[in-house]
Amino acid sequence: MFHPDDMIALGLTLKLAVISTAVLLVLGTPLAWWLAMTRRKARPLVDALVSLPLVLPPTVLGFYLLLFLGPDGPLGRLMTAAGGRPLAFTFTGLVIGSVIYSLPFVVQPIRDAFASVGHRPMEAAATLGASPRDRFFSVAVPLSRRGFLTAATLGFAHTLGEFGVVLMIGGNIPGRTQVLSIAIYDHVEALDYTRAHMLSGTLLVISFALLLAVNLIGRRQPGVRT
Amino acid sequence: MSLKLKCRLERPAGAKGQNGFRLEVDLSLPDRGITAVLGPSGCGKTTLLRCIAGLEPRTTGRVLIGDKTWQDDGLFLQPHQRRVGYVFQDGALFPHLDVRGNLAYGMKRSSGRSGSLQEISSLLGLIPLLDRDVSGLSGGERQRVALGRALLTGPVLLLLDEPLAALDRESRRAIYPYFERIAAETALPFIYVTHAQDEAARLADHLVLMENGRAVHSGPLPELLTSPAPGLARGEDAGCVVFARVVGVEDEYHLARLEFPGGTLLVADPGLPDGRKIRVRIHARDVSLALEPAAGSSILNIMSARILELIPDGPSRVLVRLLVGRTIMLAAVTHRSASALELKPDLELFAQVKSVALL
Numbered sequence: 001m002f003h004p005d006d007m008i009a010l011g012l013t014l015k016l017a018v019i020s021t022a023v024l025l026v027l028g029t030p031l032a033w034w035l036a037m038t039r040r041k042a043r044p045l046v047d048a049l050v051s052l053p054l055v056l057p058p059t060v061l062g063f064y065l066l067l068f069l070g071p072d073g074p075l076g077r078l079m080t081a082a083g084g085r086p087l088a089f090t091f092t093g094l095v096i097g098s099v100i101y102s103l104p105f106v107v108q109p110i111r112d113a114f115a116s117v118g119h120r121p122m123e124a125a126a127t128l129g130a131s132p133r134d135r136f137f138s139v140a141v142p143l144s145r146r147g148f149l150t151a152a153t154l155g156f157a158h159t160l161g162e163f164g165v166v167l168m169i170g171g172n173i174p175g176r177t178q179v180l181s182i183a184i185y186d187h188v189e190a191l192d193y194t195r196a197h198m199l200s201g202t203l204l205v206i207s208f209a210l211l212l213a214v215n216l217i218g219r220r221q222p223g224v225r226t
Numbered sequence: 227m228s229l230k231l232k233c234r235l236e237r238p239a240g241a242k243g244q245n246g247f248r249l250e251v252d253l254s255l256p257d258r259g260i261t262a263v264l265g266p267s268g269c270g271k272t273t274l275l276r277c278i279a280g281l282e283p284r285t286t287g288r289v290l291i292g293d294k295t296w297q298d299d300g301l302f303l304q305p306h307q308r309r310v311g312y313v314f315q316d317g318a319l320f321p322h323l324d325v326r327g328n329l330a331y332g333m334k335r336s337s338g339r340s341g342s343l344q345e346i347s348s349l350l351g352l353i354p355l356l357d358r359d360v361s362g363l364s365g366g367e368r369q370r371v372a373l374g375r376a377l378l379t380g381p382v383l384l385l386l387d388e389p390l391a392a393l394d395r396e397s398r399r400a401i402y403p404y405f406e407r408i409a410a411e412t413a414l415p416f417i418y419v420t421h422a423q424d425e426a427a428r429l430a431d432h433l434v435l436m437e438n439g440r441a442v443h444s445g446p447l448p449e450l451l452t453s454p455a456p457g458l459a460r461g462e463d464a465g466c467v468v469f470a471r472v473v474g475v476e477d478e479y480h481l482a483r484l485e486f487p488g489g490t491l492l493v494a495d496p497g498l499p500d501g502r503k504i505r506v507r508i509h510a511r512d513v514s515l516a517l518e519p520a521a522g523s524s525i526l527n528i529m530s531a532r533i534l535e536l537i538p539d540g541p542s543r544v545l546v547r548l549l550v551g552r553t554i555m556l557a558a559v560t561h562r563s564a565s566a567l568e569l570k571p572d573l574e575l576f577a578q579v580k581s582v583a584l585l
Contacts, residue, residue, distance in 0.1 A: 120318050123281055126305035127312035128332030129379055134306075138331075142322040 003195055008175050009183040010202065016091070016179060017159040020098035021106075024155045025148070027099070028106040033136070035107070036114035051104045058101060062168025065097050069169060089171045094179070097165040105154040113147020114140060146217075153214045157207050229255040229383065229415055230290040233277040237284075249273050249285075249439040255432065257292070260409050260416040262430030262447070264423065270439040271419040275385045278417070279312050280305040291383055306335075311376030311384040315391055317368040319360040325371055326356045332379035343378060349411065350374045350404055366397040370404060377408065386418045390425060402428055427451070427467045427507050428585035452554040454537050454547060464545060465509035466555045467585070472502045481526075488551020492526045493582050505585040510545055512580040513557035517567060519576050527579035531555070533571050536564065544569075548577055 002010065035047055053061060069087040070076045076086035087093035117140050125135035141148070163181040170177035172186070180199055187196035235249040249270045255261050263271045276282045278289055280296065280303055289297040296303045311332075319328050329343055329352070347353050350370045355363065363371065369389050376384060390398045406429065409416055420426055426433060426447070433450045435443040435458070443450055443458060450458060452466045468491070470484035475495050482495040484506065491506065498504065519528055531548040539545045544564045546557040557577060559569070567575075 120314065120316070121320060123305070124312070124314060124318035124320070125331070126281070127279055127308075127310060127379075128375065129306050129335035130331075131304075131306050134335070139320060139322075143320075145322075 002198060005174060006183060006195060006199055009178050009180050010199070012091075012175070012178065013160060013180040016094055016098060017156045019095055020102060020159045021152055021155045023095065023099050024102060024106040025152060028103065028151065028155075029110060032107045032110035033114055033140070035111045050107050053101050054104050058162070058164025059168055061101060062097065062165040065093075065100070065165065066169045069093050069096065088169050089173065089177060091176060094166060094170045094177055097169050098159045098162055101162060101165045102155045102158045105158045106151040109147045109150040109154065110144060111147075113144035117143045149217060150214055153210050157210050160203060160207065228257045228292070229253075229417075230288070231255070231274075231278060232288040232290075233274060233285055234287040235273060235277060235282055235285040247273070247439060249277065251277075251436075251439075251441045253434065253441050253444055255415065255417070255434070255444070257415050258409075258413045259431035260405070260418050260429050261432040261434060262426035263417060263419045263434045263436060263441075264426050265421065265436035267421055269436045271421075271436050272387050273439075274436070274441075275312070275387050275417065275419055278383070279310050279385055280308050294382075309336075309380065309382045311379055311381035313369065313372045313376050313384070313386040313389045315388045317372040317389075319363075319368055319371055319375075321360060323360070324356075325352065325358050325360060325363070328360060328371055329356075329375050329378055332375055336379040341377070346374045346377050349408065364397070365393045366401050369393070369401060373404070373408065377412065381414065384414050384416045386416060388419055388421065391420070391422075398425070405429055423463055424507070424585065428505055448554065452547060452556055454535050460537075460539050460545070462511065463509070464539070464556055464558065465507055465512075466553070468506050468508060468553055468555075470504055470506055472498050472500050472504065474500060486551070486553055488549075488553040489529045491579070491582055493584065496584055507583045507585050508555060508579055509581075509583070510556035510558040512582075513548075513555060514578045514580065515546065515557050515559055515563075515567065515569070516576045516578060520578060523578065525578045525580060527582065528576055529579075531575060531577040533569060533573045533575065535571055536569060550577060 031050070035043060035050070066088055067073050068075055071080065071086045071088070073086070076088065079086055087096065121139050121143060122135055125139045130138060161181055162179070163185070166177070166179050167182060170179070172178050172182050180203055184196050184199045187193070187199070231251060231253045233249060233251045235247070237247040247270070251274055263274065265271050273282065277285045277287070283302065285297070287297065288295070295301060296308050320331065323331065326343070329347065333343060341349070347356060350373060352370060352374055355367060355371070360368065360371065372389070390401060393401070418426075418429060430447045433443070433445060433447045434441050435450070443453070443455065445453070448467055448469070468486045470486040470491065472482055473485045473490070474483045475481070476483065476492070480495045481492045482498070484491045484493060484504065493506070529550050531550045534547040534549050534554070537545040537547065539558070542560050544559055544561055546559060546564070546569060548555045548557060555577060
């Protein structure tokens with residue numbers, strides 16, 4: 001029912017969302033922990049930096065990423081010097097862009113969940129013989145389960161719908177960097193409303209199902225605070 | 227083993243109008259039994275416990291527990307390296323684990339020896355709760371789980387931070403026997419922070435009084451409660467604690483006879499079996515003095531006593547320290563009565579006890 005090219009775009013989009021979400025959880029968790037627990041003066045600064053993608057037009061973010069990752073950008077030069085290729089217009093570039101773009105959607109729920117766990121259960125775990133690492137995994141993480149779930153879902157869903165950043169740094173290379181939202185844009189440009197409908201509807205259903213799932217799962221855990 | 231604590235903590239006045247705080251405590255405590263740390267809120271009793279547990283990393287000073295040094299210059303054992311059991315005011319149970327999971331949490335991580343989960347659970351009456359979710363527990367049940375969880379880490383010292391403060395009177399009374407039994411069976415030292423005198427009077431063997439970050443008095447409970455030293459045994463709450471034993475019941479009048487070192491007391495029958503040890507509190511304001519044994523009095527408990535000392539307590543009141551047998555009691559009388567009766571040390575007379583509170 002989907003056009004083969006659209007299937008490729010859909011597959012690429014899902015792959016991008018899965019990888020970005022995984023990277024975001026790995027990078028975002030320590031960052032969220034730091035933001036929730038630190039008393040350092042740098043905290044508001046870091047918090048603001050993390051939240052920046054919430055308010056910045058994606059094109060602005062994409063533009064600077066393009067400069068940074070492109071052949072003449074700092075990272076692009078580094079990559080070239082190391083014998084690689086600049087990351088602009090590659091899938092890896094897309095992942096980097098998505099991670100930055102969706103960072104606040106992942107970091108904030110986890111940060112708030114960690115903050116609401118508070119010091120008390122962690123202190124209790126410490127007096128019960130758990131090392132800092134042990135109590136992070138045996139107390140803080142399970143008590144923040146809902147935060148992680150929300151974070152993963154929002155990160156995933158937000159990456160699915162990404163447009164501006166991808167357009168700036170990924171271009172529109174079918175099979176390599178052409179994601180769903182850009183394919184839809186192309187179809188509309190070409191007045192091919194049927195294919196635009198198919199893809200838009202799919203995105204709509206997936207996004208709605210994800211958010212619904214978060215709400216339902218969240219409600220099924222009485223006694224566990226978020 | 228004995229517990230030597232030397233904690234010093236200084237928290238400078240914060241920028242947000244936070245008051246500066248200074249804790250300076252140098253104590254040597256018995257190595258078994260319950261030590262109650264009593265004092266008004268803000269006097270540093272909780273901070274003292276946190277220092278012992280290693281939860282206040284910015285402290286300096288020394289903490290010696292038996293032959294182990296937990297903290298000294300250049301040495302600071304992290305909380306998880308100190309073999310201490312800590313019962314928080316709210317229990318701090320883990321909401322993501324059931325009762326059994328909470329109990330097992332510390333046990334799994336401890337190298338210390340303790341009873342088995344089954345033993346401790348049955349000692350604390352937790353067997354029927356093991357598979358319950360902690361969110362459904364009552365306040366008293368939560369604190370019993372918290373105590374069991376702390377015990378199962380095989381601690382050498384138990385710290386309890388106002389564990390019953392959130393409970394109503396009835397729940398508190400229901401939980402005392404568990405504490406007493408655990409203290410007796412484990413022979414561990416308990417440091418029990420409270421602001422409730424009654425709680426200390428009921429549970430403690432040893433008492434530490436704190437004020438403004440300092441331990442101002444430390445000594446065996448019965449002595450400290452009746453001590454003539456300044457700052458002790460004053461005011462409306464002044465009174466003694468008597469260690470007694472139920473020896474019989476006068477069925478006709480529903481009165482129980484309690485024997486204590488110095489005589490017997492008759493009290494409304496609490497329904498306890500003969501031989502049961504109990505503590506009673508006799509407030510100074512409930513004891514009056516007479517030179518002759520009163521005839522035709524409604525007061526049941528009249529015993530002969532000898533005056534040890536007179537302690538002025540305010541402009542109109544005098545506290546009289548009495549020796550009744552081998553037990554020290556306090557009586558509050560007015561200055562006027564004291565001079566009318568010519569009260570002075572070594573005078574033999576009669577103490578009339580109007581009311582006795584079972585603890």
